[in-house]
Amino acid sequence: MNELSLNAQAIILLTAYFNKGDKPLTIMEYSKFASWLLQHNMKPSDLLELNAREVLEDWDDTKITQDRILSLLARGNAMAISLQKWQNCGIWIITRADPEYPVRLKKRLGQKAPPILYGAGNKKILNTKGVAIIGSRDASSDDLDFTFKLGEKLAQSGYSVVSGAARGIDESSMLGSINADGTTIGVVADALMQKVLSKKYRDAIRNNNLVLISPYYPDARFSAGNAMGRNKYIYVLAESSIVIHSGLKGGTWEGAKENLKNGWVSLFVKKSDDTHAGNQKLLEMGGSELKDLDSLDYLFTANQDVKTAIVSKKEALDKRILELISLEKLTVKEIAQKLEETQNIVKKTIDELLNSGDVEKHPTRPLRFSKTTKLPGL
Numbered sequence: 001m002n003e004l005s006l007n008a009q010a011i012i013l014l015t016a017y018f019n020k021g022d023k024p025l026t027i028m029e030y031s032k033f034a035s036w037l038l039q040h041n042m043k044p045s046d047l048l049e050l051n052a053r054e055v056l057e058d059w060d061d062t063k064i065t066q067d068r069i070l071s072l073l074a075r076g077n078a079m080a081i082s083l084q085k086w087q088n089c090g091i092w093i094i095t096r097a098d099p100e101y102p103v104r105l106k107k108r109l110g111q112k113a114p115p116i117l118y119g120a121g122n123k124k125i126l127n128t129k130g131v132a133i134i135g136s137r138d139a140s141s142d143d144l145d146f147t148f149k150l151g152e153k154l155a156q157s158g159y160s161v162v163s164g165a166a167r168g169i170d171e172s173s174m175l176g177s178i179n180a181d182g183t184t185i186g187v188v189a190d191a192l193m194q195k196v197l198s199k200k201y202r203d204a205i206r207n208n209n210l211v212l213i214s215p216y217y218p219d220a221r222f223s224a225g226n227a228m229g230r231n232k233y234i235y236v237l238a239e240s241s242i243v244i245h246s247g248l249k250g251g252t253w254e255g256a257k258e259n260l261k262n263g264w265v266s267l268f269v270k271k272s273d274d275t276h277a278g279n280q281k282l283l284e285m286g287g288s289e290l291k292d293l294d295s296l297d298y299l300f301t302a303n304q305d306v307k308t309a310i311v312s313k314k315e316a317l318d319k320r321i322l323e324l325i326s327l328e329k330l331t332v333k334e335i336a337q338k339l340e341e342t343q344n345i346v347k348k349t350i351d352e353l354l355n356s357g358d359v360e361k362h363p364t365r366p367l368r369f370s371k372t373t374k375l376p377g378l
Helices: 007-016 027-039 067-074 077-089 103-112 121-126 143-154 169-179 193-197 199-206 224-236 251-262 277-284 304-325 330-338 344-353
Strands: 092-095 116-121 130-135 162-165 185-187 210-214 240-245 266-269 360-363 368-371
Touching: 007 027, 007 067, 007 077, 007 092, 007 210, 027 103, 067 193, 092 130, 103 224, 103 240, 103 277, 103 330, 116 121, 116 199, 121 143, 121 185, 130 143, 130 169, 130 224, 130 251, 143 162, 143 169, 143 240, 162 169, 169 240, 185 277, 193 210, 199 210, 199 344, 224 251, 240 251, 240 277, 251 266, 266 277, 304 330, 304 344, 304 360, 304 368, 330 344, 344 360
Parallel strands: 130 162, 130 240, 162 185, 185 210, 240 266
Antiparallel strands: 092 116, 116 210, 360 368
């Protein structure tokens, strides 16, 4: 592991788990605190280089208290032990302050991008052009065979495979890509350390064809919450996506719906004869049918004109709202009046901008909103 910068060390201390009972800052808590630091012309490393209590003198938050921050910063020994343990297994850490951090995560998720990522393998793959392959754990043998061949085809066409490293469709797509000597990104929801050491992935990591990453503690056990939370990272790290098989509930279903709602990447869906599958419903909700595999270039261009028109209209409204509230704190009603838009449209757009971290709300009556200060490198 390369020597960590003071900035990276401070971010890790604030946001990483080392021992049971730790209460590190959540993604949004860290973003709120980092925004405050930036507004005061400071950065996380100042907490280690200067007197942290003096740096925090003007910080006031009922949940992210000064004592909580100071206790997190005091975990230097625990951090050193954990870093050594992970390094011995080939695991590195990158933070939002590091140049290797995936560009797409920052661009598409903003302040909701994880402050730290644990990983193993070739970091350069994180910024390659890839296709997300998503599907059920309990897939049919036909779907598994199809997915393996799809992984091979993508690799042969020069595209990376992005998947979740879970049993079933995820694993088949990754192993197909690896088999064809392609580049592969596995976004892990649990047991990163165990997967890094597993025989099925060890050679690909050693040959620089695979990178496994996780926003979760490397020893984390499986949890449905982490698995659900991981799904969005699969989509935002890719440039297109394919659902092989989905039920009408569960991780594959929820992840596909979240992608359609946010418009991160095009969603292609394999037709299915399974009457219990959600594939047809996803097509009705805006997905495109997966067709010809002879040439896969269409995965990046299909429906581009329609999508561009929709995105352009949304981006125009986003921009108008952000420009307006960068000058003053306003209510939804005031924004709607100034922009001559309906309050429903403005409220929906504000909610989306809140989720992306571009807008912050102020607990006044009625609620007022302002543009969030961006966090370059934090």
